[in-house]
Every structure is written in C-alpha cells, then in structure tokens.
Amino acid sequence: MKHLFWMTAMLLLACAVSAQEKLPVVVPYNSQNIRELYLDSNNHHTAFKPILHVDTSAMYTRPDTTKRSLGHRKLFDEHLLEFRNKEYNVFIDFLPDFQIGKSRDGSRTTWLNTRGAIIQANIGPKFYFESSFYENQGKFPLYLDQYIRKNDIVPGQGGIKDYSEGKAFDFNYASALLSYTPNKYLNVTAGYGQNFIGDGYRSLILSDITFSYPYLKITGNLGSVQYTAMWAQFMDKHSKDFATAYNDLGFYKKWGVFHFLDWNVSKRLTIGLFDAVIWPDADSSGRKRGFDWSYMNPIIFLRSAEFSQGSSDNALVGMNAKFKLFPKTTIYGQLVLDEMRVKEVLKGRGWWANKQSMQLGFRSFDLFRVSNLDLQGELNVVRPYTYSYKSTLINYEHYNQSLAHPLGANFWEVLGIATYRIKRWYGRGELMYAKYGDDPDAQTNYGHDISKPYTTHPKEYGNWIGQGIKTNLLYAQGTVAYVLNPKYNLRLEAGLAARRLKNDITGSKTDLIFNFGLRSSFRQFYYDF
Numbered sequence: 001m002k003h004l005f006w007m008t009a010m011l012l013l014a015c016a017v018s019a020q021e022k023l024p025v026v027v028p029y030n031s032q033n034i035r036e037l038y039l040d041s042n043n044h045h046t047a048f049k050p051i052l053h054v055d056t057s058a059m060y061t062r063p064d065t066t067k068r069s070l071g072h073r074k075l076f077d078e079h080l081l082e083f084r085n086k087e088y089n090v091f092i093d094f095l096p097d098f099q100i101g102k103s104r105d106g107s108r109t110t111w112l113n114t115r116g117a118i119i120q121a122n123i124g125p126k127f128y129f130e131s132s133f134y135e136n137q138g139k140f141p142l143y144l145d146q147y148i149r150k151n152d153i154v155p156g157q158g159g160i161k162d163y164s165e166g167k168a169f170d171f172n173y174a175s176a177l178l179s180y181t182p183n184k185y186l187n188v189t190a191g192y193g194q195n196f197i198g199d200g201y202r203s204l205i206l207s208d209i210t211f212s213y214p215y216l217k218i219t220g221n222l223g224s225v226q227y228t229a230m231w232a233q234f235m236d237k238h239s240k241d242f243a244t245a246y247n248d249l250g251f252y253k254k255w256g257v258f259h260f261l262d263w264n265v266s267k268r269l270t271i272g273l274f275d276a277v278i279w280p281d282a283d284s285s286g287r288k289r290g291f292d293w294s295y296m297n298p299i300i301f302l303r304s305a306e307f308s309q310g311s312s313d314n315a316l317v318g319m320n321a322k323f324k325l326f327p328k329t330t331i332y333g334q335l336v337l338d339e340m341r342v343k344e345v346l347k348g349r350g351w352w353a354n355k356q357s358m359q360l361g362f363r364s365f366d367l368f369r370v371s372n373l374d375l376q377g378e379l380n381v382v383r384p385y386t387y388s389y390k391s392t393l394i395n396y397e398h399y400n401q402s403l404a405h406p407l408g409a410n411f412w413e414v415l416g417i418a419t420y421r422i423k424r425w426y427g428r429g430e431l432m433y434a435k436y437g438d439d440p441d442a443q444t445n446y447g448h449d450i451s452k453p454y455t456t457h458p459k460e461y462g463n464w465i466g467q468g469i470k471t472n473l474l475y476a477q478g479t480v481a482y483v484l485n486p487k488y489n490l491r492l493e494a495g496l497a498a499r500r501l502k503n504d505i506t507g508s509k510t511d512l513i514f515n516f517g518l519r520s521s522f523r524q525f526y527y528d529f
Contacts, residue, residue, distance in 0.1 A: 022084050025055040026122040028130075028177075030489075030522035032421070035365055035374065038330050043264045045226040047272050047320050048219070049196040049208075052128055052179060079487050090121040093488040093520075095134070101515030103141035110515065111168075112138040118488070118521070128179040132521075139168040141513050143499060144527060151400040152237060156194075156525050158211045158399065159237075175212050189217040195230065197260060197274065199322045199332035200378050201417060204357040204404050205274050206258065209526045211235075211399040218298070224264040229298040231291075232256045234278075234398035238451055253281035254393055255291055256403075259300040262320075272320035274336075275301050279313040280393040314394045316387075328366055334359040336404075338386045338396075350463045352447075352454070357382040357404070372421040377414075384410040384437070384447025384463050385454045392451050402450055406529040410448040411436030412465055415528075424483040426491070432475040432528050437468030438503060444468075471503040475528045481519075490520045497527075 028050040029037070037044040037051075045051075074080055081092040095116035103110050116134035123129075136157070140148065148154055154171050163170040175193035182188075194208035195215065215232035236252040255278070262272040277295065282288045301317065318336035325331050338355035345354055361378035386409040387396035396403045407413065413434035420427045437446050445456040446468030457463070481493040494516045502508040 023086055023089050023122065024125065025084075025089050026052055026125070026128045027055050027120060028052055031524055032419075032426075032522070038324075038363060039328060039365055041267070041327075043224075043267045043270060043324070045221075045262050045264065045270070046199055046322070047197055047262055047270075048226075048228050048260055050177070052181075075490075076485055077487070078485075088121060088123045090119070091487075092119050093117070095132070095488060095520045096490075097134075097136075097517065097519050097521075099515050099517030099519070101513060101517075103511060103513045105509065105511035106142045108139070108142060108145075110139050110141055110513070112136065112517070114138075116521065126181050129177070131174070131176040133172070133174045135172045137163050137168060137170050139164070141511060143501070143509075143511060153211065153400050155401065155406070155527065156209055156211060173212060185221055187219040187221075189215075189219070191215055191217070195232075197258075197272075198320055198334055198359070199330070199363070200334070200359055200361045201376060201415065202359065202378065202380050202405055202413075204334045204336050204359050204380060204382065205318050205320060206276070207402075207404055208524070209406050210401045210403060213398055226262040227298075227300075228258075228260045228262075230258040230260075231295070232258070233281075234403075236392050236397070237400045238392040252393060255279050255281060255295070257295040259298065260320075261300050268324040270322050273300060274316075274318040274320060276316045276396075277313050278389075278394050278396060280391075282393075312394075314389045314396065316396065325362075329362060329364045331362045332359075333361065336386070349461045351461055352385055352457045352459070352463045354463075355383055355386040355388075355409075357386050357409075370420075372419075374419045376417045378416075380405060380411075380413045380415075381465065382407070382409045382411055383465055384467060385457060386410075386447075386450075388447070388450040388452060388454045390453050390455055395450055397450060400451070406526050407434060407436055408448050408450045410446060410465060410467065424486070426479075426481045426483060428477075428479045430475070430477045430528065432473075434473040435466055436471050436473070437466045438471045438505075440469055440505065469503050469505055471501065473502075473529070474498075474500045477528065485520075488520050489522050490518075493517060493519050 037046050079091040079093050083090040095118055097112055097114035099112040101110040114134055114136045116132060118130065118132035120130040148160060148169060153159055154169060157171055158173045159171065161170040177189065177191040177193060179187060179189045192214050193212045194210060195206055196203055196208040197205040213232050213234050215230055217228060217230040219226060219228045234254050234256060236254055256276060258276045260272055260274050262270060264270050279292055281290060316336060316338050318334060320334050322330050322332040336357045339353045340356060344351040358381045361376065364375045367373045367375050382405060387402060387404055389395040402408055411434055413432065415430065415432035418429045436448055438448055439446050445452040447463065448468060477495060477497040479493060479495040481491040484490045497513040500508065500510045
C-alpha cells in the first residue's frame with residue numbers, strides 16, 4: 001500500500017507538471033457548446049459573436065487515448081497536427097465536406113466536393129489567431145440553383161464560376177481572425193469573416209449569413225457593461241456600370257460602423273443597445289469618398305442623431321435583450337428601427353417609411369430533464385422596405401445578401417429547432433413557416449427585395465406585412481450525425497429536408513431533398529429560405 005501510494009502521488013505530480021507545461025487552449029465558441037454560457041449561473045455577454053473562451057476539455061490528455069495508435073488518435077480524438085507547449089498552441093486540420101444527395105424537384109442528383117484547411121493558434125493567453133480556406137465544387141437542389149444563378153453567389157460562400165458544363169458551380173472562400181486581449185478590460189480583433197449580434201437563430205441586427213468581409217473590432221469590458229465598436233467594408237455586386245472609381249479594382253465597396261452597448265442589468269436580465277451606419281465608398285458620379293474618419297468616433301448614437309438632421313447615409317438603431325426565465329430557459333428579443341415617424345405609427349395608416357423589425361424567442365436546455373435535449377423557438381417580423389435604401393451602394397446588404405435576415409423584408413416567420421446529443425451521436429430537427437409578399441415582376445417593389453430602391457414604392461400608405469404576391473413558405477429538415485472527431489466536428493451525416501413554396505403565380509412547388517456525406521468544421525450555412 002505504501003508503494004502504491006507513492007506511485008500514485010508521483011503519477012499525479014507528473015500529470016500536474018505536464019499540464020503546467022501546456023498553455024491553455026483558446027478557441028471560439030460554436031453553435032453547439034455556447035449553451036454553456038446560457039446554463040451558467042452567472043450572466044454572460046452572449047450577443048456579439050464570435051466569442052473566445054478557454055477550452056477546458058483540451059487541458060488534459062485522457063489516459064485511454066495515449067494507448068491508441070497514432071492513426072486512431074488523429075482520426076477520432078486529436079487534431080491532424082498539434083504543437084503544444086507552455087508558450088503556444090498550434091492546431092492544423094484538413095476539413096472535408098463530401099456529400100451526395102437527391103432532390104425530387106427536377107430529379108436532380110446533388111453533390112458537394114469541399115476541401116478545406118484551418119490553422120488555429122494562441123500565443124500566450126492574450127493572442128489568438130486562425131485562418132481557413134475552402135475550395136468547392138457543387139451541384140445544388142433546384143431552388144438553391146435558381147437562387148445562386150439569380151444572385152451570382154452561393155449563400156454565405158461568395159461568387160461562382162460555372163463547372164461541369166454549367167450544370168454545377170465552382171467557388172471558394174476564406175476567413176481569418178486575429179485577436180489580442182492585453183488585459184481583462186480590452187480586446188482588439190481584426191478579421192475577415194462574419195459577425196453575429198443576438199441570442200437567436202436569426203439576427204435582425206447583424207447576421208452571419210453573408211460572405212466574408214474585412215472588419216476591425218474593439219471591445220471594452222467594465223464591470224457588468226461591455227461595449228463594442230466595429231468598422232467593416234462590404235461589397236456591392238449589383239452596381240456595375242455607372243461609375244469610374246472602380247475600373248479594374250473589383251466590386252463597388254461600401255463601409256459600415258457598428259456600436260453595441262451590452263449591460264448585464266442583473267443575473268437574469270441583459271439589455272443591449274445598437275446602432276449602425278452604412279455609407280458608400282464612391283457616389284453615383286464616380287467621386288470617391290473612401291473611409292469617413294469621422295466615423296472613428298466610438299460614441300453610440302452620436303452619428304445617428306446627426307443623420308436625423310438630413311444626412312444621406314443609412315442609419316439604423318436597435319435593441320437586443322435576454323432574460324433568464326428559469327435556470328435552463330432564456331427568452332430573448334430584438335427591435336430594429338430603420339426609419340420611423342412616431343406620429344405616422346400612431347396614426348396606423350401603414351406609411352411606407354415606418355421600417356421596423358422585431359424578434360421574440362426562447363431557448364430551453366435539458367428539456368424534460370433529458371441531458372443535452374435542447375429546444376429553441378423564434379418569431380421574426382419585418383415590415384416592408386426595411387433595410388433597403390435609395391441605392392444598393394448604401395443599403396443593408398453585402399455581396400448580394402442581406403446583413404440581417406435571408407428573407408429580406410416584408411415577411412413574418414416562425415421557427416422551431418430541437419437538438420439532442422448523446423455521446424458522439426447528434427440529431428437536429430427544424431421546422432420553419434413564413435409568409436411574405438413577393439413582387440410580380442422586376443419593376444414592381446412591394447418591399448420584399450431589399451436591393452430595390454425604396455423610392456420605387458407604389459403607394460405612400462396602406463403598406464402592410466405580406467403585401468404583394470402572398471407567398472407561403474414551409475421548410476422542414478432533420479439531420480442525424482455520428483461525430484468521428486469532436487476536435488473539428490468530423491462526422492458522418494445524413495439529412496432529409498422538405499420545402500414547399502406556394503403563391504398565385506408559381507402555384508405550389510414542393511421539393512424533397514436527401515443528402516449523405518462526410519462533413520467537418522462548425523460552419524453554419526443557411527439554406528432554409
């Protein structure tokens with residue numbers, strides 16, 4: 001017993017020394033493990049994502065994995081390449097996404113061939129870095145194929161080139177992030193990717209549905225208050241031939257500044273205030289404006305107050321809030337004011353420029369006391385012409401996609417999402433129903449397509465949600481996956497989706513889509529529209 005005691009003590013000491021020689025791993029939260037923040041008894045700032053955290057699961061090596069072969073560990077438990085010591089961590093992974101499927105509409109065989117790679121590193125506890133790149137070829141279901149050809153983009157993944165004699169698409173995209181936290185009060189992040197503001201599945205303030213864009217973000221923390229200022233550059237693919245400022249310099253650019261003040265009022269309540277301004281890099285005459293340095297002022301609502309005096313730049317203000325109703329249930333909501341006159345709202349006559357959007361939802365965890373069984377429900381309502389402007393050079397859009405909701409405006413939507421994890425099995429189910437008002441032709445503008453100038457609205461009053469061609473959209477999807485390697489979410493996944501679109505012009509279109517594949521990473525794409 002004495003020898004056993006000393007042997008055990010020496011083993012524990014060796015493990016402790018080994019752990020001390022390894023720097024803690026810093027990574028962003030993903031859509032699956034961010035539930036930890038909502039379940040914690042403390043109130044965390046959860047709205048502005050991505051959020052970095054220390055991955056406690058990577059602190060120690062499980063004894064049973066050290067006995068496995070190198071091939072087994074790399075496939076099921078470790079990153080492809082790992083370099084860890086007390087000064088830095090570096091992880092490199094190959095990210096495949098190989099899918100094959102069938103779509104009933106048009107009897108299409110769908111497929112995706114993605115080869116990606118990612119490097120993640122933290123140097124000391126203050127500096128984090130990641131960069132990823134994906135090369136893709138794919139053939140999509142008919143409704144996505146039509147969307148891609150119309151907008152010249154794959155949703156969230158950028159521009160396209162024809163592939164396989166025009167039957168499929170070739171596209172690629174990249175992302176990068178540099179984060180420096182000199183102390184507990186300040187973080188500076190420069191990136192090329194997406195951001196998200198909100199606690200829901202959708203965001204009506206700033207969503208991650210778009211293609212990557214460059215940004216600089218500064219976040220300050222003081223007590224229960226977190227304040228973030230972000231500057232970003234976006235692209236306008238609609239405007240092509242009316243200015244000379246961008247000859248041989250790529251797509252037209254526009255700039256955005258975002259301020260978000262998040263206050264943890266109590267252990268249960270958080271209130272966030274938001275404003276944003278979009279301005280063009282060049283005007284319609286070709287005169288280049290560039291970055292407006294007056295927008296470096298980080299004070300929230302200061303510039304928005306000035307725009308009410310007649311500035312031509314596009315300003316939005318809004319609010320995000322959450323409340324922990326029960327220990328494992330949080331309700332949340334958003335309100336965005338794109339433009340509004342209080343007297344017109346009170347009159348209730350449907351003035352076209354009363355442009356607002358609203359969200360209300362809940363997140364429940366460990367439902368019915370079943371561990372890792374989670375449920376989310378959400379309602380989104382957006383009035384006609386919200387997020388649109390006089391020109392696509394200044395509307396709330398990037399790379400032909402809304403910076404907010406994939407349905408644009410002039411709609412209401414209700415959705416529910418259930419997820420369940422047990423060991424390495426993962427299941428997800430989604431049901432979404434939406435009603436929106438579409439346009440009968442390219443010239444008419446009932447406020448659904450935010451790329452159309454709001455100056456073309458056909459009437460001053462009587463503008464209500466759903467005006468135009470009344471369209472019903474039903475989308476349901478179920479996914480089952482077995483996670484081979486949780487480090488980079490390598491998994492075998494099978495999915496089945498049903499989509500029905502119905503209006504008076506196209507009639508009823510129903511599609512059933514099946515897919516199976518080897519997938520990886522925690523990327524999230526939004527095809528539910």
